[in-house]
Amino acid sequence: MNQNLPEDPQLREMVKAALAHKVTRRAVLGGAVATSAAALLAACAPAENSALTPATDVSDSDPSLIWSNWSLYVDVDDDGNYPTLEKFKSETGIEVTYREDFDDNDSYYGKVKDQLALGQDIGADITCPTSWMAARWINQGFVQTFDDANLPNKKNLQPAYLGESYDPQRTKSLPYQGILAGFAFDKEAYKSATGKEAPAVLEDLWDPALKGRIGVLSEMRDTVGIVLMDQGVSIGDANSLTEDAFMNAIDIIGQKVSDGQIARIKGNSYKDDLVNGDTIVAIAWSGDIIQLNAEAGYDRFGFVLPESGGTISADCFVIPMGATHKKNAEKLMNFYYDPYNAAVLAAYVNYITPVVGAKEEAIKLDPALADNQLIFPSEEFLSLTQGFRALDGAEEQAFTKAFQKIKLGA
Amino acid sequence: MAFTAFSSSKPKVGIKPGKTGKVVIVLLAPGLAYLGAFFLTPLISLIMVSLQAPDPLGGFGEYVPALQFSNYFVVISEYFPHMMRSFGYALAATILALVISYPLAYFIGVKARPYPLLQKLMLTLVIAPFFISFLLRTLAWKQIFSNESWIVTTLQQIGFLDSDQYVVGTPFMVIFGLTYNFIPFMTLPLYTSLERLDTRYLEAGSDLYASPSKVFRKVTIPLSMPGIISGTLLTFIPIAGDYINASGDFLGSSSTAMLGNVIEANYLQINDYPAASALSVLLMGAILVLVAGYVKKSGTEDLL
Numbered sequence: 001m002n003q004n005l006p007e008d009p010q011l012r013e014m015v016k017a018a019l020a021h022k023v024t025r026r027a028v029l030g031g032a033v034a035t036s037a038a039a040l041l042a043a044c045a046p047a048e049n050s051a052l053t054p055a056t057d058v059s060d061s062d063p064s065l066i067w068s069n070w071s072l073y074v075d076v077d078d079d080g081n082y083p084t085l086e087k088f089k090s091e092t093g094i095e096v097t098y099r100e101d102f103d104d105n106d107s108y109y110g111k112v113k114d115q116l117a118l119g120q121d122i123g124a125d126i127t128c129p130t131s132w133m134a135a136r137w138i139n140q141g142f143v144q145t146f147d148d149a150n151l152p153n154k155k156n157l158q159p160a161y162l163g164e165s166y167d168p169q170r171t172k173s174l175p176y177q178g179i180l181a182g183f184a185f186d187k188e189a190y191k192s193a194t195g196k197e198a199p200a201v202l203e204d205l206w207d208p209a210l211k212g213r214i215g216v217l218s219e220m221r222d223t224v225g226i227v228l229m230d231q232g233v234s235i236g237d238a239n240s241l242t243e244d245a246f247m248n249a250i251d252i253i254g255q256k257v258s259d260g261q262i263a264r265i266k267g268n269s270y271k272d273d274l275v276n277g278d279t280i281v282a283i284a285w286s287g288d289i290i291q292l293n294a295e296a297g298y299d300r301f302g303f304v305l306p307e308s309g310g311t312i313s314a315d316c317f318v319i320p321m322g323a324t325h326k327k328n329a330e331k332l333m334n335f336y337y338d339p340y341n342a343a344v345l346a347a348y349v350n351y352i353t354p355v356v357g358a359k360e361e362a363i364k365l366d367p368a369l370a371d372n373q374l375i376f377p378s379e380e381f382l383s384l385t386q387g388f389r390a391l392d393g394a395e396e397q398a399f400t401k402a403f404q405k406i407k408l409g410a
Numbered sequence: 411m412a413f414t415a416f417s418s419s420k421p422k423v424g425i426k427p428g429k430t431g432k433v434v435i436v437l438l439a440p441g442l443a444y445l446g447a448f449f450l451t452p453l454i455s456l457i458m459v460s461l462q463a464p465d466p467l468g469g470f471g472e473y474v475p476a477l478q479f480s481n482y483f484v485v486i487s488e489y490f491p492h493m494m495r496s497f498g499y500a501l502a503a504t505i506l507a508l509v510i511s512y513p514l515a516y517f518i519g520v521k522a523r524p525y526p527l528l529q530k531l532m533l534t535l536v537i538a539p540f541f542i543s544f545l546l547r548t549l550a551w552k553q554i555f556s557n558e559s560w561i562v563t564t565l566q567q568i569g570f571l572d573s574d575q576y577v578v579g580t581p582f583m584v585i586f587g588l589t590y591n592f593i594p595f596m597t598l599p600l601y602t603s604l605e606r607l608d609t610r611y612l613e614a615g616s617d618l619y620a621s622p623s624k625v626f627r628k629v630t631i632p633l634s635m636p637g638i639i640s641g642t643l644l645t646f647i648p649i650a651g652d653y654i655n656a657s658g659d660f661l662g663s664s665s666t667a668m669l670g671n672v673i674e675a676n677y678l679q680i681n682d683y684p685a686a687s688a689l690s691v692l693l694m695g696a697i698l699v700l701v702a703g704y705v706k707k708s709g710t711e712d713l714l
Contacts, residue, residue, distance in 0.1 A: 110678030113471070136470065211574040213557070257664050263579055269659055277558035278578065396470045397680075404680045408492065408672055409664040 052119035052321045054144045059327035063094045066325070067332065068108075068124035070315065071100040071268050072291045073177070075348035084345055088335045094328045099124065104218050104267030105133040106400070112320075116142040119321040126319055126329040132221065134173040134316040135166035135390065143172050143318045150330035153337035156356045161314065165390065173316040174333050177287070178352030180374060180385060181222035182310035184284035184303050186274060189213075193280060201307050202230040205281055206261055215264040215273055215282035216253070220403040221388035223265070223283050224249050225311040235311070235386050246399055254406045265407050274301060286374045290350035303374070305384050312385035314354065346375050460687035471681030481688045489672050489689065493696070496669040499581070500650040503588035504596075507645050508638065510589070511596040515637070516630075519604035536597050548587055548660050552578055555661075579663030587655035592648065596641040603637030639708050647697055669693050 075084050085096045102108050108129070112122040116137065129137065137143050148154060148171075157170060167173050183199045191197065193209045205214050216223040225235045227249040234240045256262045264273055264282075271288055273279040275296075289303040319329050335341055339357030346353040347362060347369055353376070363370045373381045391399060463476035486493075514536070522529045539547055555561060555577040565571045577583050607630065615625035631638075653670025656662035662671070669689060676686035 104679075106679040106681075110681060113681070208574075212576055212579075260574075263576075263663060264658060265664065266658065276553065276556045278556050278576075393470045393472075397464075397682075400470075401680050401682065404675050407658065407664050407679075408489075408667040408675055 052141055054326065055119070055121065055322050055324050057324065057326045059325045062325065063092070063328065064097065064325065065094055065126065065328040065332060066097045066099065066124045067329075068099045068102050068122075068127040070102045070128065072271070072288055073100070073128075073315075073349055073351075074098065075345055084336075084341055087341070088332060091335070092328075092331050094331060096332065102127065102129075103269060105130050106218075107267070109133060109136075115322060116140075116320055121322040121324065122320050124320070125323040125325040126317055126332060128176045128315040128317055130179070130219070130221075131164070131166075131173070131175075131314045131316055132388065132390065134318050135164075137318055137320075138166050138172050141321075143320055144323065144326055145171050146174070146319070146330055146333075147327070150327055151334050151337070153334045156337050156339060156342075158354045158356055161354055173318050174337075175314040175316050175354040176336070177346075177349060178312060178314045178354055180286040180305070180310055180312055180352065180377075181217065181219070181226065181283060182286065182303060182305040183281055184274065184289045184301055185281040186277070186279075186300060187302050188300070189277065189280045190302075198302055198304050199281055199306075200304070202227060206256065210280055211261050212263045213278070213280040214256070214262045215266060215270050215279040215284075216262055217270065217283050217285075218265050218267045218407070220400060221313065222285075222311045223253065224399075224403060225386070225388050226283055226306060226309075227252055229308045229311075229386060230306065232308070235388050238389055241389055243395065243398070247402060250402045250406065257406050258409065285351075287350040290374070291348075309384045309386055312352075312382070312387050350375055352377060456687050457691055459683050460691050462684045462687075471683070473683055478684070481684045482692065485685050485688045485692070488685075489669070492667055492669050492672045493692070495666070496650050496693075497696070497700075499585055499588060499656070499666075499668060500646050502585050503592065503649050504642050504646045506585070506589045507593050507596040508642060511593055511600055511641065512638075515597050515600035515604050519601045520607055520609065523605075533601070536594050536601075540594065544591060545654065545660075548591065548654055551583075551587055551590070552661055555583060578661060579658075579666065581666055583661045584656045584666045584668075587661040588649050588652060591652075591655065592645040595644040595648075599641040599644060600634065600637040603634045607633055635708065639705065643701060643704075647701065650697055651693055 074082055077083055082096075082098055085098060089095055108127075115122045117140070119142075134143075146154075151174075154170070154174065157174070161175050162168065162170060164170075183205070185199055187198075190199070193213070194204070194207050196204070199205060221235075224246065228235050228241060228245060231245065231249060231252075233245045233249075253262065257265070264270065264279060266273070268288075270279065270282055270284060271292060274282060274284075274292060284303070286303050289301045292301055293299050317329075317333050319326050323329060336345060337355055339355055339361045342353050342355035342358035343361035343365055346358055347365055350372070352374070353359075359370055359376045362376070370376055377385075458475065459473075460481060461475075461477050461479065462473040462481075463478045465472040465474045518529055518532045518536075522532065553559070557576045557578070562571070562577055565577075566573055566575070571577075611629050611633065612625055615629045616622070620628065651670050653668060653674050654660055656666045656668040656671055657674075658664060658667075662668075673686050673689050673693070676682045676689065
């Protein structure tokens with residue numbers, strides 16, 4: 001075919017199907033439109049039981065890249081530019097379109113699932129779902145395998161991130177940042193409401209003085225995980241985290257939602273409620289809080305891990321099958337696995353960096369930074385955290401449904 | 411004018427179908443093809459998805475084609491309160507919008523008739539909120555009524571609200587938001603029918619010794635009935651399916667979730683597509699039945 005076909009794989013398939021059926025005015029009037037329409041629909045329908053194949057990589061001719069990411073998750077300067085991405089552009093010539101459209105794992109998956117399942121472009125060449133969601137994508141064959149030749153810096157990965165059952169050698173997913181969930185609170189408002197300095201255990205969130213001022217994450221594994229750990233369940237262990245234990249935690253949260261103690265269950269947008277004062281204490285992600293303080297200009301919010309522990313997970317780079325700029329995406333990962341760049345990024349986003357050597361670079365940038373337990377946690381600090389165990393399909397469906405039903409008040 | 415679709419005037423004498431049949435078919439073809447491709451096909455696909463069953467071998471959110479009619483009973487028993495809430499909120503917001511819009515439309519359409527400039531200015535003001543995105547306007551109300559806002563703290567100080575009571579997330583806030591967002595859809599059809607109101611009928615009414623309130627009940631309301639009906643339909647139908655105002659991210663909370671929120675959660679979070687589709691079909695069916703009953707009662711059945 002000698003026409004210039006659209007770049008988007010879905011459109012391309014549709015145009016190809018249309019051309020193959022030669023839709024002419026005569027054919028349309030002759031009723032051939034029905035068969036063409038069927039062909040068009042067929043082009044959109046999933047091909048049964050066939051393994052997906054990677055889209056053609058146009059990186060060499062097109063130095064661009066679209067990156068979908070969570071909000072407050074890359075360094076931003078006062079003018080709204082992204083310094084590390086500009087550095088990346090000057091080093092590689094690749095122009096990155098950076099999108100902060102990843103608010104919640106489930107809703108992002110819901111949005112792009114159909115394209116993923118067909119191996120089509122999801123509108124992003126690279127994105128960063130949380131590890132359990134990345135595991136789902138890998139298990140279903142939705143993502144491309146990295147070419148390690150483009151990723152020399154992969155050797156800097158913290159060994160702790162290797163050996164995961166879904167991707168033991170990290171050939172399809174690479175951690176971007178480690179995330180810690182705990183309690184975030186508005187220091188002044190918390191003190192004036194409860195008379196205490198900081199919440200320490202889950203019970204502190206159920207203080208009647210905080211009724212209607214509590215927010216929790218819509219990320220099931222963090223919110224339910226923290227409640228489970230408060231109940232003495234170890235969430236990484238299938239013998240301890242049973243369906244009964246999970247549903248028990250769901251009942252506790254559901255009770256607190258229905259009696260109005262918990263007012264909001266949200267994804268990344270929980271930050272707005274902390275800023276406008278609607279929420280006083282929230283189950284939240286550590287790095288966001290430090291950035292909110294930077295925006296506020298003073299230490300307005302505090303972040304603590306509950307005494308019973310907080311949850312830990314990682315957001316991982318993945319390249320969907322339909323991505324057409326794989327090599328550029330690999331260059332981007334390689335860039336952020338350079339210890340210096342990782343240190344600059346960590347200094348801004350304040351999440352746990354998975355890159356070996358970043359701490360040494362951070363000491364050069366700012367010695368105080370290297371002592372920050374939220375970026376470079378010690379063994380002792382990490383012992384307070386647990387990761388949520390892998391769930392099988394039926395469990396995941398049942399757990400997700402139970403958690404969502406709290407949100408719907410049913 | 412679209413808003414005259416429900417007027418009760420008798421249709422003109424019909425054109426004989428036999429003579430012009432072919433031309434009519436050719437002229438209708440693009441419209442029918444459009445409806446077939448973009449309305450009927452998705453509708454059939456929606457109904458088919460609503461009957462799917464979970465894939466016994468598949469993972470999270472995977473379904474296979476089936477004829478599982480029990481999906482409908484399951485969603486009705488699970489989400490009955492949300493259905494009632496949706497229609498309750500829609501009814502309340504529609505009535506509120508009517509009560510607010512009627513005097514406004516009457517003023518613009520009848521009282522302001524001698525001043526065309528004023529009339530145009532006021533109409534522009536009615537539509538003015540549409541110059542700003544629906545989402546932004548709704549978020550603005552959320553800020554205005556946020557827990558630490560002066561409105562809420564003042565209401566708490568004068569004892570109207572308890573110190574642990576807030577406005578955002580309550581049914582009041584959601585109905586308020588719905589009413590606010592859909593008022594122009596009520597005002598404009600009311601305006602178009604009141605604007606043509608022949609005031610000589612009103613004079614005749616008072617000449618015949620009817621009190622002003624009786625003139626209003628016996629003359630003004632019946633004459634503006636087409637506007638009332640199209641206005642209430644244009645507000646009630648979208649409100650019943652609305653999911654922005656009641657969403658926890660905007661004005662609602664988990665205790666105000668409407669059917670739209672349930673459908674959204676089932677599609678995007680729980681990935682229970684059959685349940686979400688069954689709910690969508692039920693919502694469509696319920697609205698269709700309610701509207702058909704309403705229009706029939708209002709005496710315009712010959713236009714349906």
